[in-house]
Amino acid sequence: MLQSAFSQQAPFASCLQAKIGSLTNILYAPTNPSYAPTLQEFIKNSRFNQTTTPKPNYIVTPSTYAHVQAIVICANASNIQIKIRSGGHDYEGISYTSIESSFIVLDMFNLRNISVNVGLRLAYVQAGAQMGELYYNIWKASNKLAFPGGVCPTMGVGGHISGGGYGAMLRKYGLTVDNVVDAEMVDVNGRILDRKSMGEDLFWAIRGGGGASFGVILSYTVKLVDVPEIVTVFRVERVLEENATDLVNRWQYIAPVIDNRLFIRLLVQPVTVKPNGKTIRASFIAMFLGNSQELLGVTDKEFPELGVNKNDASEMSWIESVLYLANFDNKTKPEILLNRHSDTVGFGKRKSDYFQTPVPKAGLDLIFKKMMELGKIGFVWNPYGGVMAQIPSSATPFPHRAGFLWKMQYSINWKDAELEKDYLNQARSLYDFMTPYASKSPRGAFLNYRDIDIGVNHNGANSYAEGKVYGEKYFLGNFDRLVKIKTAVDPQNFFRNEQSIPTFSAR
């Protein structure tokens, strides 16, 4: 593991001061009373907000691009690791913790300008903005345009987009990264690059390969997509005693091939209901880009077993569907998207899998039995198909396209720190149990559902070999291209983390 000596911290601060003058409100050392609140403000997983959690030597909060350039140059000159944080949603906290003994957190929250150009159908958004702020600004400018990003409004643009984020419109419009047309970033030499100056290879890499391996993303320019003035949502829930297993079984054959305006997410979790006790509840939560009559036309024809009816289907605007999918109640106004702390933070663990073939019904029975035994772990299946199957798997680093039917998120949350051991075990145990059904050779995983169980890079002599272990799961056949680009743009592996793209040569 690379380590920077403690004595190298002073050069970083003095280097930064020499370059930008006063460091007030830019650099926070642990002795600064604002250090802890600044660090904690965007910690979104309490597992990494403990006294034992490794803490940065400094937090830096740039408010201009020149500050970011100076921070990169000075950190590189001082040989100290930078962790880049935009929204802090990384499931393993790697944007603000480290396995290295010295590191700096570069927090992007001051860089969050957004401008929307309806005529050009483009939005420019800085990395420190949150996705909800982007959605709000688009909606304010036009009620017929949208962006196909993820459901949690407080995610940062920097991590969410660079990691290949997806949301409820992915079957119609693909991923965030399929709708990015330009980017600005600071490279290892402190230069500001845009698409033209960085070249198509690097531009390809930062659309799904994770920004943090390549530089500091400053902004993305994204293409806006058409949405009808009315969209429709529904939520249908069934337990085992109401034929949930049959419905989940049918979902596997229908959700990835149905009309691409319809996204039916499936949540499965163990619950206790009277009078039968423990059971499994399957929740089908959907968003349709059209009105309820059109929706019912599709579901009645393609998925009649689900029994969606007029009362289940609620018509609303796209921005209201953003609030609905983020679980706000129906009285909540879109302005909540401007509240950067609208979420509640607890403890959590996520893992991921991809499926290329449906699970046999007997397999579903076994999985549900196992989940009831484990007690708490649930999962979310997000259907693919639609344009996801038409975009070539090498078009962006995100490789899970044609042939991948859906993605699975293993999901467990808790409020009491003492539950951690049991709940991590539940997540890992269900993951092991799913081995026969999940994708293979290699078993796929989703970068934005960061999971350090699938491999950690210590960035030492085995860096490439270690990187290949998780890198091929996240990127399949695109991994080596990412390594090649990384080797060309950051040969000394300055931009590194526990799961970054390694260089071909050991550092």
Ligand SMILES: Cc1cc2nc3c(=O)[nH]c(=O)nc-3n(C[C@H](O)[C@H](O)[C@H](O)COP(=O)(O)OP(=O)(O)OC[C@H]3O[C@@H](n4cnc5c(N)ncnc54)[C@H](O)[C@@H]3O)c2cc1C
């Ligand atoms: C509640 C919740 C809901 C979620 N829902 C979805 C969803 O619907 N769809 C989906 O795709 N994902 C979802 N995610 C996952 C989310 O997309 C990722 O965690 C994403 O990385 C978050 O980005 P961030 O900027 O908030 O995270 P951060 O923790 O700030 O960063 C995550 C990673 O990106 C790097 N990074 C951040 N900013 C920059 C930058 N400016 N330049 C270079 N590298 C940078 C970090 O160093 C780190 O490696 C969800 C996560 C949570 C916690």
